[in-house]
Amino acid sequence: MPVSEEKKEYEANMNRLLDTYQKVIFCSLDNVTSQQMHNVRRDLRGKAELLMGKKTMQRKIISRRAETGNTEADKAMKAKFCDDNVLAGNVVLAFTNAPINEITEVFNRYRVQAPARIGAVSPCDVIIPAGNTGMEPTQTSFFQALNIATKINKGTVEIVADKKVLSTGDRVDNSTAALLQKLKISPFYYAVDVQQCWEKGVMFTKEDLSVSDADLEKQIFGAITNMTGLSLSTGVVTECSFPHLIADAFKNLLAASVETDYEFEEYEGKKLRADIKSGKSAAAAAPAKAEAPDKAAAPVEDKKKAAPPPEEEDDVGLGGLF
Secondary structure: OOHHHHHHHHHHHHHHHHHHHOEEEEOOOOOOOOHHHHHHHHHHHOOEEOOOOOOHHHHHHHHHHHHHHOOHHHHHHHHHHHHHHOOOOOOOEEOOOHHHHHHHHHHHOOOOOOOOOOOEOOOOOOEOOOEOOOOOOOHHHHHHHHHOOOEEEOOEEEEOOOEEOOOOOEOOOOHHHHHHOOOOOOOOEEEOOOEEHHHHHEEEEEHHHHOOHHHHHHHHHHHHHHHHHHHHOOOOOOOOOHHHHHHHHHHHHHHHHHOOOOOOHHHHHHHHHHHHHHHHOOOOHHHHHHHHHHHHHHHHHHHHHHHOOOOHHHHHOOOOOO
């Protein structure tokens, strides 16, 4: 069966994108409007290119690419994209070499708020806050259907406590949709949502992509701290504990120098010894330490002034009889 020119152009374009860019981002387009996509495409110019189309055609292109190219990268892509059925659903492919957070920032820039419609799947938890609703007492049936505690306050319905009416993944029923509409609550936000990212033979999940550089830095510093503490406690010298051991050894050597007549010139040992003996090295900490004794000395002096005269102490010695 002959292949149309349109399909050939589509295959050539997809192969060009795979050869040009290192990252392939899988993005969900559920409840995304065409105007949102227009704005996203405009802002992604020079950063990324979006590819839409039938997933069966995309799978065939990747499979043919793996057969003809015969490279490890193409084989790994076929195994993940086709065999694991990643190319499925309402998904658009974003090809880019830019950091993922820059692409995600463009997607979130055009996030749209929407009401909860009947039958829609909730993308987040929905909580109705406590407080006055402004509704008449005749409307309490909506709250009773959802087991929401209410009371009548100044002729209007007031919600007693916060109530979660929807959890992530729940379908919106008639009562919940009607109540949220009456309360004028639009709880959902829709945008192009990043699901996965393929880069250099590795598929990163949505949870992996949510990890920031600050999180990684925190984990690395925490691991270094734990390793250092373990090394110092067990006496096993490692790269983490070695600088601390050198610093402690220098402190011991400097302490021995201060207590004896021994002096050394290395690392300004002689100058440090002289500063310590003269009190200059403690000058920075002296004000904080000096203020404490002064403050503590005042109550002591007051107690001495307020102490009973010596002749009254005899009464205490008699057990308080006089």
